[in-house]
Amino acid sequence: MLIMSQINHIRDLRQCGYRISEIAKKVGADHKTIRKYLDKDNFSPAPPAHSQKPSILDPYKPKIQQYLAQDKKHWYKQHHTARRIFQRLTEEEQYPGSYSVVQRYVKTLRKNAVEKSSLELVWEPGTAQVDFGEADFEENGRTVRLKYLTVSFPYSNDGYSQVFGGETAECVCQGLQDIFTYIGGVPPLLIFDNATGVGHRVRDVIYESKLFGQFRAHCQFRVRYCNPAAGYEKGNVERKVGYTRANLFVPVPKFNDRETYNRQLLAAHQIKAVEPHYKKGEQIQVLFSADKAALQPLPLKPFNVCRYEWLKADGYGKICLEGKHYYSTRPENAHKKVLVGIRANRIDILNDGGRVVVEHQRVYGDKRSDISDYSTTLATLLNNAGAWFNSGFRQEVPDLLRDYLDAQPKPVLRNCLRMMQELAGQYGVKAAISAMELTVRNGSVNICDASVLAARITGYGINTPPEQGPSLYVYDDLFLKGGSADDDTKNACGA
Known part of the structure; x- marks a missing residue:
């Protein structure tokens, strides 16, 4: 079985026009192996690395x-x-x-x-440059400094941006996939800074993250990394990063959902697209049609932008990412290895069968963070109802429900917790808490009423008025006045 660097080398040679026999001779593999990896649609890339002896200098x-x-x-x-x-x-x-x-x-x-x-670079249609910028945003009422991935097309000077918490491989792959989907194709060549989170070059050797390697092979685009201290090689995207910050992020954008804002941000390129190109004179959107014509087709299957790792939970059932960000799993996972799905904006906690059991919003930054989903502690509280008063879950419930549960003896408290666990499993923890609060307010705390309320909350909303049924006034006239039903029906219909 070939390693990823050999597989990507095979694909690169094929794109350069080499025949299978020539590739087999260069790689040292048989024809069947070469054809096998050329026909597959999911590989991890690694450009050919040329080793150099270290210099005394x-x-x-x-x-x-x-x-x-x-x-x-x-x-x-x-x-x-x-x-x-x-x-x-x-x-x-x-x-x-x-x-x-x-x-x-x-x-x-x-x-x-x-x-x-004296070097003036010439860019072919379809070639794209990629870089990150940073700006302040007001997210959920709090000012935070976030990163934004920018993809620019030097030929037309068009560009697109997506906002993320960091510059990880997950952020790069997710941003690229969303942009590729929006524009309807994949650029054949992407130019990256040598310091991005997806890879870098040391002399003639290129190192790429595994996830980005898989994404690159999946979408079948080539990459080139800038030389150190050679920012002019991606000057277009650097200018686009500054333009985006000055024109799209002033005043400071406000949003509650980052993914929704990113979808709106994709269409914001139209502001610049109607302007003339600074050098060519034509409208940017007209020039971009040449970029689009040079794009490769999107892959048949969307790429799952997720890095899966087995991480050992601590004594509280929490796993740690990047040495400082803690996320709860389940109490029963204490000191056990847990399967974790690491995405750009989310952390998934999976069971052994691969089903997501807990979701967390991913946290970035240098400061320590501790994220908990207290709904996972209900099972533990059932076995130790006395821990209710010091539990994090108690802090999550509304005051009315908290005061009611605080006043209950242990058997009743345990029964209420069991009701919430049953409702949470069927309708979700938020609906379970809301339904329990309403039963307390109505003075009837029982599983039947709570189930009806939880179903109503998740189905229609508790304050949604009932749908207006068909009008029965025709039949009122019929029974009150007498006469033929056919005549009244015709009259009612204007016949």
């Missing part, structure tokens, strides 16, 4: 770059020569290597600097 390269950067501030006749750099490295940094190694590296840096100063 590697630890000193940042210092050399620093010397040359400082030279730009001074008169050109007082710039460092390669010989002077070698002398300083030897005297100040105890560099043990030869002068020729330093000379070759300095020559390469200066040659690249000259080439960059």
